[in-house]
Amino acid sequence: MPIAGLTTVTQFLTFHLEQEVFAIDISKIKEVLEYSDVTKIPRTPDFMCGVINLRGSVVPVVDLRAKFAMPHSEKTVNTCIIIIDVIQEDETTVIGAMVDSVKEVMELDPNQIEPAPRIGTGLRSDFVRGMGKQGQQFVILLDTDRLFSHEELSVLQDAGSKSGTKSPQVENAA
Incomplete structure (x- = not known):
């Protein structure tokens, strides 16, 4: 049974974290960057690597391995930063997500997608679309819009604004 909201073939960017393959709807992705040095910001969550300068905008970068409580890994030539839009409460925040490697763009028909499994009440899996x-x-x-709690997103936005340049927020025109 397909998941609600998907009625047509949808393109996803796939990427690796350890041996697992994850995907994000291509409409949420702004671009994919090679890994470059990140400016660390003190007193931020463990999953936040720091910030990068993306054409004059400060973009917070998160380590998805750390966010998902996976073991730390050394950066390689394949390590990438996926620039994504996260929308919460009619506000769009641009975030960089560090991943082990980008795999490919793939198309999935709605009948190739199953709902996220129920994993019990102890684990947070509401960000799995x-x-x-x-x-x-x-x-x-x-589901990138549910990947971060409102509080986590506020910390990421604050880290970007405290680094000395404008925070990468854009009002949602929809």
Whole structure:
């Protein structure tokens, strides 16, 4: 049974964290960057790497491995930063998500996507939009708008604004 809200073929950018394959709806992605040095900001959450300068805007960068409580990994030539739009409460925040490597853009038909499994009450999985199937492998589809709590997003926005330049917020025109 397909998940609600997906009625047409949708494109997703797939990426690796450890051996797992994750995906984000391509409409949420602004660009993919090679990893570059990140300016650390003191007193930020463990999953926040710091900030980067993206054409004059300060963009907070988060380590998705740390966000998902995965073991730390050294950066490699394949490490990338995916620039995504996160929308909460009619406000868009631009965030960089550091991943092990980007795999490909893939299309999924709604009948190739299953709802996220119920994992019990102790684990937070509301940011999993669904499970896509590519051949025999599952792809975890992320809901970027639910990836961060309101409080976490506020900390990320504050870190960007305290670094000395304008915070990367854009009003949602929709």
